[in-house]
Amino acid sequence: MGLAGVRIVLVEPAGPLNVGAIARAMKNFGLDQLILVNPQCDPLSAEAMKMAVHAKDVLECAVIVDTLPAALQGCIRAIATTGRMHDWQIPLENPRTALPWLLEQPGQPAALIFGREDRGLSNEELNYAQRFVRIPTNENYPSLNLATAVALCCYELAQCIPPETPTPSEIEYAPLELVEVYYQQLESLLLQIGYLYPHTAASRMEKFRQLYNRAHLQTKEVAMLRGILRQVEWALSNHNNE
Template identity: 85%
Template sequence: MALAGVRIILVEPAGPINVGAIARVMKNFGLHQLVLVNPQCDPLSIEALRMAVHAKDILESAVIVDTLPAALQGCIRAIATTARVRDWETPLENPRTALPWLLEIPDLPAALIFGREDRGLSNEELNYAQRFVRIPTSENYPSLNLATAVAICCYELSQNTEQPETPIPSQTEFAPLELVEVYYQQLESLLLKIGYLYPHTAASRMEKFRQLYNRAQLQTQEVAMLRGILRQLEWALEESQEGKGAEEHRGREAEEDKNN
């Protein structure tokens, strides 16, 4: 079943009761992979285990990591939940329309990311996702409990487990997120070096590049090609600088010979 490939990622959850309730609702709807990023509570505490009821196995098998990139290791697609409207061209989507994208390929490693109870995900953390969902709520009281938000998304995922009519390319063609992230770091470094980016605006500018490549859904060989281009540009830049340095050195020697 496609649900088997979906990770529910909680970033710095603080409430053991929430974590227990999330384990329970995951089991209700057939999801089993729970990943906790730097949890601020004990996921195996009495409160969490009591709230999980018959989903204690999900708590016991939960993976604990220090960072969001570590939680996303091996994933091909990632959707983040957020309640904040961002100054991005990437829209905030309804879970019902966006979440089926995670299930298009059976057993495709994919992730659904949830933020902290009090402040959600940071802008930097949102950068690791390719699409973004916002659960529509009443304007009179828009704030949702974390476990409730996870429950709604798990339900929507469970309603979309049928195979798509249009064949999807093999998952091996898609680049894992950590490989694309290496490319982003390499691209940012080069753009800073040539002066296209400036340190104080690099983060916002790189967000635009992430949006562009996220829409493209890069394949592994495409990332390899793009990284190869960057390496060649870096080499050419170094050669140019070395050549310029050698020319300046020869110029200084000629000037010294002339003066002597």
């Protein structure tokens, strides 16, 4: 499920600009489940939509509920964010170390909870989470904008997912006969320009073969290389005719 199972839960957000910016940040990093608990603004207002830019679909699909327990229904893990220091025994963790925990049960919904812009989450609301994170900021100005806090956490979550790479079956490697045609074309051109000499051509071409073999050439790459050789041959021909 990856990031698709993570819900971003906003408790009583008051600013439509913040809500729109949060939708945009979510889409930037591959999250799309936005849950609004008793929002104090219209998430579909013109202001919110303007800030969302190309993430209007995140706002349009946002789920609105009355209570935090309703937002967490079905979740097996929940992390709450807080900017305040508490005298609890439970530590406040760094998002980078705590947030990967939300993804450790693939296929199971999890939630990342954010509080109000002006006062965050109440102690009662914090009790619904199993772990708590605080974004480290400069002590001279520790307060973060809500949308900024969400964007930072979404970024950290996205870093937990390895980038998609094509599988070997999706890569069209060049067949050996096509690469061989390229080698013949390359050798002919290098002999023509004097880079190779007939008595050393075989040993030099072995070096080129070793180099290209390490590269595991794809069909489109061989086509590009052959195109370069053809252009060089054309340029040489035109120069000789001048």
